Amino acid sequence: MTPLIIGNWKLNGSIEMIKSILQPIADAGLGENVVVCPPTPYLLPAHDVLKSSKVRLGAQDVSQYAQGAYTGEVSAAMLKDVGCSLTLVGHSERRGYFGENTPLLRKKVEQALEVGLEVVFCVGERLEVREEGNAIAFVLEELQCLRNLPPVIVAYEPVWAIGTGRTATTVEIAEVHCAIKAAMGENVPVLYGGSVKADNAASILAIDGVDGLLIGGASLKAEEFMATVPR
Ligand code: PEP
16 A cells, blocks of 8 residues: 655645745655645645645645634635645644544544545544553544544554654554554554654654654655655
8 A cells, every 4th residue: 555645734834835845746746645734725825736746635624514604614615625635633733732622523524524525533642641551542542533434544643752853663653553453444544643754754654554654844844755755
């Protein structure tokens, strides 16, 4: 299976960055296994740049509502309309800073699936949970949110590894990925995220149960991001 490589720009972006980061990615002959998720205002200009390539566009979040009087929200149908094929749901920054919980996240997943967006559902434990020996149980509990829903992509992102320069070990990654597949089905793609860079991407992709990468900081430099994509 070709690994799925997703770049998450988070709250970083400008028209200038669409040109300087996305244009080289669009010109590099990369496949549809590569996805970039810029902030919402840049989806349309990003779509314009990427349309000459196979690289796909993703969103970082989606509303739990379809339409109506919900100021500031962006619906799944709108994301689809501006060219997204995928959305992240439940990133640990959404859970941690914006209080997103299981009932809310389930509605978001349902909205996205309803319009045919692929969902990358993010899970991952905080450091104290890992240190207590409860990482796998915690992640499997987070996945209960998806019970009885159509299949989605899962991203395992230990919170203590996001943006910290610290990656989980091979054994830690393999254990959690294999537990996720055992619970959700062997065919469910499971991505790893947490301080993935050009110089550790290949070794992480070689770990048992890793089907791709979700990349934050390193997706903000075109050369570095492209170097994470196996070719
Ligand atoms: C992320 O944003 O999901 C992420 C993993 O960030 P970073 O690669 O910067 O750790």
